Amino acid sequence: MPADLGTKLVSMRFGNEDAKTLAGYEKAGGYATLRKGLAMRPEDITAEVKTSNLRGRGGAGFATGVKWGFVPKDAKTVHLVVNADESEPGTCKDRELMYWDPHLLIEGMILSAHALKAVHNYIYIRGEMMREYLVLQHAVEEAYARGYLGKNVVGTGIECHITVHRGAGAYICGEETALLNSLEGLRGQPRLKPPFPAVKGLFGDPTIVNNVETIMNVPFIIDKGGAWYAGLGTGRSGGTHLLCVSGHVEKPGVFEVPMTMTFRQLIDEVCGGVWKGRKVKAVIPGGVSMPPLDDSELDVPIEFDALQNDERIKPVMVRPGQQFDLGGGRPLRTMAGSGGVVVLDDQCDIPKAVWRIMKFFAHESCGQCTPCREGTGWLEKVSRRVADGNGKPDDIELLSSIAHGIAGNTICALGDAAAWPMLGFITKFRGDFEAKLKKARAA
Amino acid sequence: MSLEFSADATKKIAALCERYPTKQPVVMAALHLGQKEFGQLSDDVLRLVARTLDLPYAHVYGVATFYTMYRREPSGVQTIRMCTNISCMLRGGYDVLAAFEQKLGVSVKTGGTTTNKQFTLIEEECIAACANAPCAVVGTKYYLDITPDQVGRIIAELEAQPHPESEVV
Ligand SMILES: Cc1cc2nc3c(=O)[nH]c(=O)nc-3n(C[C@H](O)[C@H](O)[C@H](O)COP(=O)(O)O)c2cc1C
Ligand code: SF4
Ligand code: FES
DSSP: OOOOTTOOSTTTTTTOGGGGSHHHHHHTTTTHHHHHHHHSOHHHHHHHHHHHTOBOSSSSOOBHHHHHTTSOTTOSSOEEEEEEOOOSTTOOSHHHHHHHOHHHHHHHHHHHHHHHTOOEEEEEEOTTOHHHHHHHHHHHHHHHHTTSSBSSGGGSSOOBEEEEEEOOSOGGGGSHHHHHHHHTTSOOOOOOSSSOTTTSOGGGSOEEEEEHHHHHTHHHHHHHOHHHHHHHSBTTBOSEEEEEEEESBSSOEEEEEETTOBHHHIIIIISOSBGGGOOEEEEEOSSTTSOOEEGGGTTSBSOHHHHHHOTTSOOOEEETTEEOBSSTTOBOOOOOTTSEEEEEETTOOHHHHHHHHHHHHHHHOOSOSHHHHHHHHHHHHHHHHHHTTOOOTTHHHHHHHHHHHHTTOSSSTHHHHHHHHHHHHHHHHHHHHHHHHHHHHHO | OOOOOOHHHHHHHHHHHTTSSSSGGGHHHHHHHHHHHHSSOOHHHHHHHHHHHTOOHHHHHHHHTTSTTOOSSOOOSEEEEEEOSHHHHHTTHHHHHHHHHHHHTOOGGGTOBOTTSSEEEEEESOOSOGGGOSOEEETTEEEOSOOGGGHHHHHHHHHHSOOOGGGOO
């Protein structure tokens, strides 16, 4: 049965202060699925997750069950690492999830670790999230005390450990290989892939890195079945998802919604419309790394495949007449990313917003690759002078060519994450940049 | 001068060493603890961390200088992390930052620490509370939907009830 606005899974305990404690979580139905899952064979759990069409909520939307299947069958030591580094601007769901429902994450991890035969597992939590760290740490201690974690989980003979590892401020540690380096006590710089973490990850062992929200969905899948979960969604995207809506709407918030919901419905029906009676100018669909949409593109469902393929979304251009090529001539429209929906109203200063995004990437580049290190710095500098009204006549072309020079030429996807929105904003809001340059010439 | 960790920190580090196959991953927690106990990560603190975990000094130095929360310089008792990233900027985040600068008499560009060393103001990137923009976090305390006229009250509240980051480690 498809989900509707009343379908709440991972957000069902939001606002329930009690559920943070083990006793409260158990009272609200928590840990009921654990015994059922631990009695299943690991490969059967993975099969359920495959059937469920659960897709990663960390940014790339990769099918979770398929990813789990990449762990070599003969692997001796495997790790599950939960990515709780949430720092993609516009994204504020994982922090909320961990704060309200830490035991759901733990239950999801125990079930997932059983599927992966992973014993030593980690939650990498962003350093600035001190309140959530304390909540999680407390929950982990409770789970150990009650026998949900340890050498013999609820008497099943299964061993499962969770260690909460605090970061110390670095957006790049959200990238999974940078995260693994950071977990190993190194500088958080991304590794070259391949090898992929599922084959050679933490401490050289096969490792699955999953987002907080992804793992929190697993107990529901084990409880009610993969087919049920797939049925909540649409196409190849199972379940519901959390969207974080911020910016110029009347009622911003974190909402669990069906995969079929469109941006227009989200803004008008869930968020009370654009604030101050204004109209939409642009929508960032899934964190600032993703190319924006304009007002004519908002009737597309906020779903992984639709955002990549729906022809109502115009392709991102490198320059007028030349489409950006994702490889093999595939156009780049946009992607669902991290669920961070940012609404910009019709009075918004687009070049200034773009400058703020570029400032972020320039600050967060880890500096390993020249195109990213130098390129993001230039994007920040040039977009700043355009925004300030001091742009030079060729600056739009300059920004496009810098961005195009970064995209696809770096070790990790941070380079693309800076380049794509730059090109996307120029593609769809060129007039706003031209107006700034015209003003600069007049001055 | 050779520094030592407190008994409590030593115990915490020893317990953490049990959670990983080697001691190296504990470097991040040890640096957090060092910063808590000594206020900043001076060369001596880095040496202490290196000695405690049997790591080369250069390794510890490399880690300490990579992450923005580790501080090589002294700072205020409380750190106000004010977000100005996209969602906060769209709803007046820079005005709130300016109000903090004005009330505290500091500039984020020149370090942001008050003369009485009570506060350090930082222009922070997205703190994952975008739906309540503009927002700031001070230790474990979030301030949400801030308007510039609330800033004076927030500072007074923090003076009465401090939220130092060190309460976490
Ligand atoms: C620069 C960069 C930052 C990222 N930050 C995060 C993050 O904060 N949280 C997250 O879950 N994934 C983040 N990702 C995606 C991860 O690399 C990884 O794909 C994800 O954690 C996998 O989990 P999933 O399959 O459950 O989505 C980031 C990726 C890049 C390139
Ligand atoms: S793309 Fe940027 S962030 Fe990623 S590894 Fe290269 S320099 Fe570092
Ligand atoms: S942009 Fe300010 S909290 Fe996310």
